[in-house]
Amino acid sequence: MERRNLLDMLPADALAALLEFVERENLPSYRADQILRRLWQSPSPGFDDITDLPMPLRARLSEVFTIPRLDIGACERSVDGTEKFLFTLSDGQAIESVAIPDNGRLTLCISSQAGCALQCSFCATGAMGFQRNLAAWEIAAQVREMLLLDPPIPVSNIVFMGMGEPFMNWPAVSVALTILNDPKGLGIGARHITVSTVGVLPGIVAMSERPEQFRLAISVHAPSDELRRQLMPINIKYPLSDVIAAAKEFDRRVTFEYVMLGGVNDSGEQARQLAALARECHAFVNLIPLHPGGAGNFTPTSGDGIRRFARALRERGVEVAVRKSRGKDIAAACGQLRVERLGRRSPGRADQHGDVQVA
Numbered sequence: 199m200e201r202r203n204l205l206d207m208l209p210a211d212a213l214a215a216l217l218e219f220v221e222r223e224n225l226p227s228y229r230a231d232q233i234l235r236r237l238w239q240s241p242s243p244g245f246d247d248i249t250d251l252p253m254p255l256r257a258r259l260s261e262v263f264t265i266p267r268l269d270i271g272a273c274e275r276s277v278d279g280t281e282k283f284l285f286t287l288s289d290g291q292a293i294e295s296v297a298i299p300d301n302g303r304l305t306l307c308i309s310s311q312a313g314c315a316l317q318c319s320f321c322a323t324g325a326m327g328f329q330r331n332l333a334a335w336e337i338a339a340q341v342r343e344m345l346l347l348d349p350p351i352p353v354s355n356i357v358f359m360g361m362g363e364p365f366m367n368w369p370a371v372s373v374a375l376t377i378l379n380d381p382k383g384l385g386i387g388a389r390h391i392t393v394s395t396v397g398v399l400p401g402i403v404a405m406s407e408r409p410e411q412f413r414l415a416i417s418v419h420a421p422s423d424e425l426r427r428q429l430m431p432i433n434i435k436y437p438l439s440d441v442i443a444a445a446k447e448f449d450r451r452v453t454f455e456y457v458m459l460g461g462v463n464d465s466g467e468q469a470r471q472l473a474a475l476a477r478e479c480h481a482f483v484n485l486i487p488l489h490p491g492g493a494g495n496f497t498p499t500s501g502d503g504i505r506r507f508a509r510a511l512r513e514r515g516v517e518v519a520v521r522k523s524r525g526k527d528i529a530a531a532c533g534q535l536r537v538e539r540l541g542r543r544s545p546g547r548a549d550q551h552g553d554v555q556v557a
């Protein structure tokens with residue numbers, strides 16, 4: 199009989215599977231809760247390490263279930279405390295997570311796909327092409343692995359800003375969101391979990407139907423359709439005006455992400471255009487300094503240029519923050535470490551259609 203992966207299911211389903219198991223084994227039902235706690239809340243590397251269970255039960259669990267690990271293939275630590283992890287998956291694919299400490303919080307930037315089909319022109323992940331979707335457990339286990347480190351890295355915030363477009367893998371991302379948020383899962387508050395999208399509309403609708411207060415960030419990166427089409431092929435399928443309309447409909451405040459590309463999207467006129475869009479949907483704007491070593495031949499906007507741009511937004515009543523560029527010395531831009539370690543594969547054609555399975 200094939201062993202069931204207890205991590206690749208909702209905590210409620212894992213509990214049901216464990217209750218069924220303990221009943222079959224003529225064990226008391228509290229054993230099911232005891233095992234469940236070691237999946238996410240107080241994670242155990244394997245069944246053998248759950249030393250408060252009798253040895254025969256541990257052996258029996260290993261015959262029926264699995265709790266797989268992600269293999270840490272590489273880890274780099276920046277002088278600013280940012281740590282980047284390259285995980286090797288069982289089929290040889292590699293994904294990245296970045297742990298960013300800031301003012302007592304620890305934000306983990308996680309991946310939802312190995313590679314990405316959308317080929318935004320400034321992105322190292324886009325340049326490597328799409329490899330595959332991650333399973334729900336592979337998404338949530340990026341956090342679990344932080345808790346299994348010695349010493350553990352306690353994660354307070356999650357951003358889906360690693361490799362991949364989360365709404366192109368919504369069925370798995372949706373399960374992962376529950377695991378991240380559920381008190382019987384990782385127990386991270388919904389307001390501390392941000393899903394970042396380039397504007398895949400069916401995904402925005404699907405997320406707005408979830409009752410939890412998960413946060414939504416939209417990668418805008420250009421204030422006009424003409425420029426956005428050049429930078430982000432997905433804009434052909436989902437033009438900016440539709441993305442803005444969806445952001446207005448979303449029942450929580452959204453954040454616009456805007457990477458600063460010198461001489462491309464950082465003029466005074468573009469600041470005015472972006473301010474108008476942000477005001478339309480009461481969005482908060484995050485300006486992101488371009489990380490050196492991404493894709494394309496872009497140059498970062500200067501510090502003065504970013505400050506001028508931010509001022510122009512604020513003068514128009516828009517709330518704005520300039521994101522610190524973290525981990526400059528460790529290839530911390532999305533997809534960079536993987537490209538460095540594994541080499542660049544030639545990408546397929548850009549996916550301009552962005553079909554998303556939301557059921």
Ligand code: SF4
Binds near residue numbers: 318363
């Ligand atoms: S920015 Fe995001 S959506 Fe665009 S290519 Fe990179 S990973 Fe994909």
